[in-house]
Amino acid sequence: MTRRNWVEPVVGIAVSHQCLLVGVARSTIYAGHRTPVVPEDDLLICRLIDAEYTEHPFYGTRRMVVILRRLGHEVNRKRVQRLMRTMGLAGMAPGPHTSRPHPQHKIYPYLLRGLAITRPNQVWGTDVTYIRLARGFVYLVAIMDWYSRRVLSWRISNTMDADFCVDSLEEAIRTHGKPEIFNSDQGSQFTSDAFTGVLKREGIRISMDGRGRAYDNIFVERLWRSVKHEHVYLYGHATMGDLLAGLSEYFVLYNSERPHQALGNRTPDEVYRTAEGGGAMIIDRFGGHEAPLEGNGESETVRIGVPAPDFPTAPHASSHRGAGGDAVEKSASGGSFDQLKNQEEKASTGQRRSAVATGSDEKLKLMRELS
Numbered sequence: 001m002t003r004r005n006w007v008e009p010v011v012g013i014a015v016s017h018q019c020l021l022v023g024v025a026r027s028t029i030y031a032g033h034r035t036p037v038v039p040e041d042d043l044l045i046c047r048l049i050d051a052e053y054t055e056h057p058f059y060g061t062r063r064m065v066v067i068l069r070r071l072g073h074e075v076n077r078k079r080v081q082r083l084m085r086t087m088g089l090a091g092m093a094p095g096p097h098t099s100r101p102h103p104q105h106k107i108y109p110y111l112l113r114g115l116a117i118t119r120p121n122q123v124w125g126t127d128v129t130y131i132r133l134a135r136g137f138v139y140l141v142a143i144m145d146w147y148s149r150r151v152l153s154w155r156i157s158n159t160m161d162a163d164f165c166v167d168s169l170e171e172a173i174r175t176h177g178k179p180e181i182f183n184s185d186q187g188s189q190f191t192s193d194a195f196t197g198v199l200k201r202e203g204i205r206i207s208m209d210g211r212g213r214a215y216d217n218i219f220v221e222r223l224w225r226s227v228k229h230e231h232v233y234l235y236g237h238a239t240m241g242d243l244l245a246g247l248s249e250y251f252v253l254y255n256s257e258r259p260h261q262a263l264g265n266r267t268p269d270e271v272y273r274t275a276e277g278g279g280a281m282i283i284d285r286f287g288g289h290e291a292p293l294e295g296n297g298e299s300e301t302v303r304i305g306v307p308a309p310d311f312p313t314a315p316h317a318s319s320h321r322g323a324g325g326d327a328v329e330k331s332a333s334g335g336s337f338d339q340l341k342n343q344e345e346k347a348s349t350g351q352r353r354s355a356v357a358t359g360s361d362e363k364l365k366l367m368r369e370l371s
Contacts, residue, residue: 003022003023004028004029041073045073045079045080048067049068049084049089050089060091061077061080061081061084064080106191108207108208109208110183111181111183111205112183113282115282116281117279118279120145120147120150121145121176121177122147123179123180124179124181124183126169126190127141127142127217127220127221127224129227131228131243133243134236134238138240139156139158139164140155140247141154141155141156141157141189142168142220142223145176145268146219147275147279147280148271148272149262149268149278150268150271150272151255151268152172153168153175155167156240162188162190162195166198178203180205181204182205182206183216184208185208185209186209190208191208218282226254230250254268255267256269263277263278
C-alpha cells in the first residue's frame with residue numbers, strides 16, 4: 001500500500017490536512033478521482049482495430065495503419081501503437097530467432113531435392129516454432145514423417161536449448177524406429193553435437209535446409225500453420241500447462257481424425273500404417289545431370305545444374321513454387337508419383353512437339369531426361 005491510499009475523505013479531517021500529514025501532494029489525490037476522458041475518435045479507432053484484429057490476429061501496427069486509412073481514417077503508426085498497447089493487442093509476428101545457427105557447428109547438405117518420398121520412415125523432418133502465451137512465449141518442436149504427414153513426437157520448452165529437441169528425437173526413434181534421412185533447418189539446436197550425435201549413432205543420413213529456404217522443409221512449415229490457426233489462436237492458452245493439454249488433444253485430432261486433402265482425405269495414422277496414399281517430392285528445378293547420394297547401402301539421385309522447363313500440373317496434384325524456383329508437389333488423390341509422372345508426360349505432349357519444331361537441342365535434351 002502506498003501513502004496515497006492512506007488519504008480518505010474522513011469527516012473532521014480535511015483532505016489537505018491529511019496530505020500534509022502523510023507527505024503527499026493534493027494534486028496526486030485529486031487526479032486519482034478524475035474520470036479519464038477518451039476522445040470519441042479514439043473510441044471509434046479502437047472499435048475498428050478490435051474488429052480487424054479479431055478477423056486477422058497476425059496484423060501488426062503497420063498493417064493496421066493501412067487498413068484504417070482505407071476506411072478513411074488518417075492515423076499514423078504511433079497512434080495505432082498507443083491504442084493497441086492500451087487494448088493489450090499485438091500482432092502474431094514471427095518469434096525471435098528460432099533458426100539461428102551456431103558458428104562452430106557443422107552444416108550438412110540438403111539431400112531431398114529430386115528425391116521421391118515413396119514409403120513411411122524414409123524421410124523425417126523437424127522444425128521449431130514459437131507460441132505466444134499471456135506472458136512471454138514457449139517453443140514447440142515436432143518431428144514429422146514426410147510420407148504420411150504424421151506427427152511422430154513433439155515437445156514444448158521455454159528455452160531454446162537442444163535438450164527438448166533431443167528428447168523429442170529419441171522418443172520418435174524409440175516409438176517408431178528410425179528413418180533413412182532426417183531433415184532440419186540450420187538452427188543451433190539441430191546442428192548441436194547432442195542432436196546430430198543421436199542421428200550418427202543410429203546411422204541416419206543428415207539433411208539440412210539451405211539458408212533462407214523455408215520451402216526445403218515445407219511440410220513441417222505447413223504443420224505450424226495448421227497448429228496455430230486451428231488451435232493456438234482459437235484457444236489462446238495462458239500457461240504452459242494449458243498449452244500442453246491443448247496440444248495433446250490437437251495432435252491426436254491431427255493424426256487420427258482430421259482428413260488431409262493431400263492424402264486423399266485419409267488420416268496420417270491410416271497412411272502411415274498402410275503405407276498407401278502418401279508421398280512427396282521436392283522437384284529440383286535446376287536438374288541437368290544426376291549426382292549419386294550414398295548412404296545406408298543405397299544410392300539416390302538428384303538432378304542439379306540446369307533449369308528444367310515448366311510443364312502443366314497433372315490432375316489431382318497440387319504444386320506451388322518455393323524460393324529458388326523449386327516446386328513442391330503433393331498427391332491429392334492418394335495416387336503414386338509414377339502415376340503423376342505419367343499424367344504430366346501426357347499433359348506436356350504439346351510442349352514437347354513445340355520443342356521439336358523449334359529444333360532446340362537444349363530443350364530436347366531436357367525432355368529426354370524428364371521422360
